[in-house]
Amino acid sequence: MSRERTAGLKDVAFAAGVSVTTVSRFLNGSLELPATTRRRIEAAIGELGYEPNPHARRLSRGRSDTIGLVVPDIANPFFAALVAAAEEEADRRGQALSLFATLNRPGREIAYLRMLERNHVDGLVFVTNHPDDGGLAALINRTGKVVVVDEDVPGAEAPKLFCDNYAGGYLAGLHLAEHGHRRILFVGGPGAMISTMRRFEGLRRAIADASAGEVVLLREEGEYTTAFGRAVARRFLDDGLPATAVFASSDEIAIGMIEVFRAQGVSIPQDVSLIGFDDVGPLHLFAPPLTAIRQPVRALGQRALAVLLESQHVDARLGEELLPVEIVVRNSVAPPSKP
DSSP, X not given: OOOOXXXXXXXXXXXXXXXXXXXXXXXXXXXXXXXXXXXXXXXXXXXXXXXXXXXXXXXXTTOOSEEEEEESOTTSHHHHXXXXXXXXXXHHTTOEEEEEEOTTOHHHHXXXXXXXXXXXXXXXXXXXXXXXXSHXXXXXXXXXXXXXXXXXXXXXXXXXXXXXXXXXXXXXXXXXXXXXXXXXXXXXXXXXXHHHHHHHHHHHHHHHHHOOSOOEEEEEEOOSSHHHHHHHHHHHHHTTOOOSEXXXXXXXXXXXXXXXXXXXXXXXXXXXXXXXXXXXXXGGGSSSOOEEEEOOHHHHHHHHHHHHHSSSSOOGGGOEEEEOOEEEOOSSOOOOSXX
C-alpha cells in the first residue's frame, strides 16, 4: 500500500529556489525577504500543502512556550490544588503547562531540571519535599529560570515563594494558648525542611508570649503523610495522651491522626484538641470540622507562573517572598478537659 509523503522544508526550498535555512528563518520570522522571494516561498507552501511544525518552530527560536511544574506527589491535595492554580494561570497567559511528578525522589528531580537545560521547557516551577544534599541547588544555579516554591532548596540562587510558615505556627499556638492548652504536641514533616522549622518556631513563640507558667512542647518529625500521622497517633495513645492538644502541620498528618483517634474512641476536642495546616481538603465536612491554618495555595501557583513569565530572565535577587496565611476556626479546639 502506498502512502503519500508529507512535504517538508527541503521540498518547499527546492520549489521556491532558495535554501532550507532561508525557508526556516522566513517561517520563524527571523528573516526579512524581498517581496518576490516571499511570494515564491508562499506559493510553494500552498502548492505542496506544507504544514509547519509549531513545536519545531518554537524550539528553533530557543523556546518551547511551555512551563514545567515539578511536584512530589499529585495525589496529595495540596499539590493537586497548586497544579490546578498554575495550570489556570498558564492558560490565561497563553502558555502550555507540563506536569512532572517526582515521587519525592532526588534522581527524578534532577532529570526534570536537566530538561530545562535542553530547552524542553522555558522555565520550571520547582517543588521539593525533602532536604537537599547540595545537588539540586547546584543544578538550579546552573540552569537558571527556576522558581522554588513551598519548600526551600538552600543555596539555590532563584526566586523563592513560600507561605508564611512562622506566622502560621504562631496563629496555631496563639489559638491553643487562648483555650488554655499548656501541653501541646507538634507533629511536623522532615526536621530540616523550612516548613517544619518555621511552623514549630512560630508555635513556640506564641505559647511563650501568651502563656503564664510552665509549658510542655512535645515534638514529632517525619513525613507529611497520613501514614506518619497514624504512626504518631498510635504512639500518642500508647503514651497515655501526654498532651491536651496537637498541632499537625499538614492536612495529611491530621487526617492520619484522626483515623486512629476515631478507631480508638478518642473524641476531638473533648479528649484532645487538634489543629491542622494547609486547609485544602474538605476539612469542614469532618466530625467535628477541623480548625486549620490555611495556606494561599492558589496564590502560590499563580504568583510562581507570573514570576517566570513576566521577565525573560528570572532574577534571583527577587529573593524570598512570603504569602500570608490565615487561621480558619471550626470546632476541633476546646479548653482541656483536665489540666
